[in-house]
Amino acid sequence: MAKPIVAIVGRPNVGKSTLFNKIIGHRISIVEDQPGVTRDRIYAEVEWLDHYFTLIDTGGIDADTEEIIPAQMREQAQLAIETADVTVFMVDGRAGLTTSDREVAEMLRKSHKPVLLAMNKVDTSNRLDSFYEFYELGIGDPIEISSAQGLGIGDLLDEIVKHFPENKGVIYDDDVIKVAIIGKPNVGKSSIVNSILGENRVIVSDIAGTTRDAIDTPFNDGEDQYVLIDTAGLRRKSKIKENIEKYSVIRSIAAVERADVCLLVIDATEGVTEQDTKVAGFSHENGKGTIIVVNKWDLIEKDNNTMNKFIKEIRTELAYLSYAPILFISALTRQRMPKVLETVKFISNQRAMRVPTGGLNEVIGEATLLNQPPSDKGKRLKIFYGTQGSIKPPTFVLFINDKKLMHFSYERYIENRIRENFGFEGTPIRFIYREKSGRD
Template sequence: MARPIVTIVGRPNVGKSTLFNRIAGRRISIVEDKPGVTRDRIYAEGEWLNNYFTLIDTGGIEPESEDIILSQMRRQAEVAIETGDVIMFVVDGLEGLTSTDKEISQMLRKSRKKVILVCNKIDTPKTPDTIYEFYELGLGTPMVISAGQGLGLGDLLDEVIKNFPEDKDTEYDEDVIKVAVIGKPNAGKSSLINNILGENRVIVSDIAGTTRDAIDTPFSVGDDKYVLIDTAGLRRRKNVNENIERYSVIRTLAAIERADVCIIMIDATEGVTEQDAKIAGYAHNSGKASIIAVNKWDLVEKEDKTYLQFEQEIRRNLSFMTYAPIIFISAKTGKRVNKLFELVKIVSNNHSMRITTGVLNDIIGEAVLMNQPPSDKGRRLKIFYGTQVGVQPPKFVIFINDKELMHFSYARYLENQIRQSFGFEGTPLQFEFNEKKGD
């Protein structure tokens, strides 16, 4: 069964994102005192009294706007209303009722969904007279809150969970693979997610930086459950001019941190750039399973060795990530996109793989027999034994006689021997060398 979906809607700048962040328990949506900052539907997991649900923040609805971004924001909000089980309609309790509020309420009544009217920004115990204007909307008694101060949220969430459909699953489920789609602006991240989901879940335009937030989208393939995280494209630092763009970079790095698998999007028409290497480096240093997806492959003129040459360029420029599989796709046409998620499952499994201590030491023993450890000034490196101490990524502790004798090249040799035996495609391996006193 699917999770209940709670959608937050309202005109721009009434505090939807502040309420979203407060319920989600962390700063996910960008909060800025500007209309239209939240452009897409932002997803997060919410919980109240052991009831788990999917929470959606939406871009502010501007019913009459012809602006390309604002009109798409309106469509995104409409889709969120269609998919929601309970809708929180947020209004500015201090400013009072506006014509836009009236138009949105008409849209909500047509949806025939359960709508909870939320009067936000009431920071004092005394209820202002402006609250009574909202009875005109015919949506029942408004719930008075302050998202900024956290006032009234308990009563609001009690009302929300009371209206969940009985056929929805509110139990906790940890068996989900979280996949972050990362890359430069305009590499095709949002187009890829829209292709996978089969709907325009994320706003797509040729304006660089359209996606400002990290957007969580749950979906399933057969019995496998995923959450797709579409991230704002990381720009070069000199191009990060405004606060919102700066927040987006932070949000992208945070998305990498909470992902299990990173799909690193590279624009085939531009080749591997310095910024691509930097983005891939973030994923590598965070110990994430990774796939390199070369997008827009349909736009590249090909000769006999085009594929091989591009692959070599990737390996040369991303030499720290030789474990990551490379796939050439077209998010626009859908070419090989189905193969991409086969890879996601493989690298996710490898990211969580465990090797028993006995088997690991058999591999290390064979490696030492084939290639003796280095020596320095008459002292030779001795390897006593190793054990795996963690997953995601797999982490190994190797006990040796002297850390100074463990040369980088021999550590790489041991890693290669372990990879040859078990593959570990798509995941970095971490090694820690500890001294154990002995002969």
């Protein structure tokens, strides 16, 4: 099941980023820190009392002009309503209630989705005079916190996890292949969806952010059941380009969360952008399959080396996705479009593949003979044996003598040997280490 999404919204300067950073203190990283994986403070994976969730910071309203703040706050709140399972609405206890607080609270209240009211900057145990004012917002008791001092955060997290939905969103059968189409505004996501479906069910337009919201399109190719999760642009246009881009990252995150395989769509005329690396990093960290789809290939003037140059650039910019296949397509001319679904099916199977323990241990044994495990202060890493613990993504449990001796580069070596022997194309592979003494 997909992890719940929690969003923090509120006026500029109420302390959203400070809270976000405090909560990240409790953050767990599912994958070991890997070089090259872009970390962005837009989202964080959080664990609180055995609950796992994705925290997004919609923050960073540009407070330059007083006039645009209300409009931006509405946009931010709308995004939270559409994307988050629980919204934390933050107000500034010292500043007291403001008009824009009222307006946003009303939007959140009308959405009938779980909203918590966090009253920040309560730095001492004394109740601030403004406390009772905030009841006027009609979204329940203010939860008093001090993000800066780290007070009340545990209580807030307790409340957050209490409001998680029992069943998140539509639950599809496990054998339905869920495909998220992610990428910047205007790269051709809707066109690809259209092309895959072979019918005009989605409106394609030239203007960024004009198509409809993320929506599921189930279909069947005669053999398998699929659901396309499209993340086309915001329903209402944002006036601010940065917001369009940022919101599309947040939407992509919500879509990736639910997917098995992600089509990371890159615009051939622009190459890999920062936004692409952010969502790709999320897909990788969350153990999803990824296919890199370079669209609008028809617009590129080509010589013999063009494709290779592109591949090189992608492999450099998205180094941690070395396992992801790259397709060069045109949704417009349908060039290589049939390859897309074919590859989705293939990657989905690779992500669900299980290898026999005997074969796995042969590969590990051979690998350690060919390239000795690292040692430290005279103690050498020993891998006693391994087994595939789970699938989606493939996860291997390795029994070793000392976790401290397992280095990233040796793990990468073992991973590569496993890939050479078994494939696992398009999917990340994870390792879990268990220590045991050699005599067990």
